[in-house]
Amino acid sequence: MKRKHKRYSKPKRPFDKIRIDEEAKIIKEFGLKNKREIWKAEASINSIRKRAKELISSDPKEQQALFNRLKKIGINVNSIADVLSLDKQNYLKRRLQTVLVAKRMATTPKSARQLITHKKVLINGRVLNSPSYIIPVELENKISLKESKKKEKEDKPKEKENEK
DSSP: OOOOOOSOOOOSSTTOHHHHHHHHHHHHHHTOSSHHHHHHHHHHHHHHHHHHHHTTTSOHHHHHHHHHHHHHTTOOOOSHHHHHTOOHHHHHTTBHHHHHHHTTSSSSHHHHHHHHHTTOEEETTEEOOOTTOBOOGGGGGGEEEOOOHHHHHHHHHHHHHHHO
């Protein structure tokens, strides 16, 4: 069995007040569970930036392939400079949890997270229970909520009363 590697790295200075305050604001804004989710977003943005730096001297076709891949997940970039200026907030805005709040399917990020973990959210007809799922642009319009079974239960007693 392959070993799972960490997809993030901890900050070098664990008790940096400025960083801690900034992360607290991000956690509140995006409704994250813990700081590890911020670090994962930062690591993925860093890997995208690293790939862009490698492609600076390459041909435009390879650069365009990177831009197209980022546009598919909803990060709008047109040049290497745009890719290098990406921030962790750009990545966090594409999470399923944040997209649900933006589409007004949930009132707060915490309620969106609860809907997702309780398997109430469907994407293209399939249940997804990962709040950190990055939503591609083509699937953004195919997000829906499960119908509740309470409505069905309420309808059945009324039908029985009508029969009597």
